[in-house]
Amino acid sequence: MTDTPARLLNLLSLLQTPREWPGSELAERLDVSPRTIRRDIDRLRDLGYPVEATRGSVGGYRLVAGTAMPPLLLDDEEAVAIAVGLRAGAGHAIEGVDEASVRALAKLEQVLPSRLRHRVSTLQNATMPLTRGDGSTIDPHTLTVMASAVTGRERLRFAYRAGDGAETKREAEPYRLVSAGWRWYLVAYDLGREDWRTFRVDRISEPFATGARFTPRELPTGDAAKFLSSSITRRQPGLVVEATFAAPADFVSARLPAAFGPLEPVAGNGCRMRAELSDSLEWVALRLALVDCEFTVHEPARLVDYLRELGARLNRATAR
Template identity: 80%
Template sequence: MTDTPARLLSLLSLLQTPREWPGSELAERLDVSPRTIRRDIDRLRALGYPVEATMGAVGGYRLVAGAAMPPLLLDDEEAVAIAVGLRAGAGHAIEGVEEASVRALAKLEQVLPSRLRHRVSTLQAATIPLAQGDGATIDPRTLTVMASAVTGTERLRFGYRSGDGTETKRQVEPYRLVSTGRRWYLVAYDLGREDWRTFRVDRVSEPFATGARFRPRELPAGDAAKFLRRSMSRMKPSMEVDVSFLAPAPFVAARLPAHLGAPEPTGPDSCRLRTSVNDSLEWLALRLALVDCEFTAHRPERLTDYLRELGARLTRAAVPGAAS
């Protein structure tokens, strides 16, 4: 193989498999001399790939973990698997999938050959995931278009359906995508309203990056997550919550949505959550019950009243004929 760039890519593809390659085998695979392999290994190292050489009668090379993440080469099956996994996670707003995951999906789908994009779409259309959480599902393409517009500082157009069902057309300067665990939101400057706005991504339709660049404006809150919290608090009255749990704080934190905050330990097997939320009373009561441990709701009083009513209703449901 006389084409040096093509040979380097082939060599890198071999080294990215989890095994050690003898220099003689690499030379045979690429139809070059062992001396050429040594030179190519030096070239890869100069590009930032941490290639380790082992001594011995035969000697060998393998790619090891380095200080930085170098570019990866993926075969067709690996690329499809990663794209499908990222689409599934982003589309259902699974807790823990943050903006970085959406950016990764946008980058991957941008360089996927058309044949692989078709395979990814076909596979996703043919499967139905077991939905988790309480958030609405989102077309991953909506997220990737928005993420690309945010990264490229491109103006974005889309249709938007408000909470009361009103349909409008918007043109915005997208700033950040924010995940609350249950839903995705876009923080953007609305050119028509001449003000900053937050948009629920599951209410967005037909997003289109116009190609028109813009100079990013300074966000009033300085942080997209803070701006979203402030915007949500204005839209819905907040509720001050105080709940004690008879379980360790890590156990409870792992079973509560991240936006509720972290409980504070009050002992080795107890903790307390004091937070302000904008969620519905019914949703909050069910989430507390799903923690699967004993707990006491101290406030607000309407939460304790609702939990009492819910408990009585569930008790009746467990007794045959009690509700008739």
């Protein structure tokens, strides 16, 4: 890589991953000599980036928190606002806040000075977001630890609680974090089971990056989102839902998770939906009701029956 500005940006991107990078590995990644890496590190330091170096056979470089924010395009107020927003979004798996946002949070919190970290924690602890109640709340720290392990290719140890309550200790090679809109999942190669697994992040505790590096294995589907979808489908029979709405497709799609799929316009300014979902009957019924327009469910019959029973129950509640 002969373009110095581009090389410096790539080097900075690598160093913003919370791990220590040997000079030889950085040189290999950027296709330059170790001497060039040393010169580039000096250039970054001249620009104000606090790059720390350790000596020895296992020494390397890492970006550390300095006494002030590095010269990013953020001031203190903006950095605090972004960190608080990302932590709130990540902690509640808000749809659209995906792995890229968690990686951004991991990088930002790594270089925040202690005075700004304190402000972020104070704001986080003093506020309570109003959430939809259809997802599980998780600790943003858990996400950032795992996102850093994914990016740094570090083995991860954690405690896991299965759906039946059984608790186990796991060691895995993390591949990707996937946001399913209302819930986070970790796709990883489970070293104890010698196979690929998906883990619900809200059931993970005590995540710890071991520091042991690994070469990523080839995921069977080649895509983490597809692997997660097929894994959920195997564990839980799909719910094929067909419904029509008395509202335009853009109005309805803005109020439904992306998993509900595309909507087809129908006569009379309405739209039709047909989707195979891996969610519970109760959750699907709730999401349809929250669209805030008239709708008709055509299938499955058990969803029709459930909505009829739910409607009768609500009518009884208002009568009392």
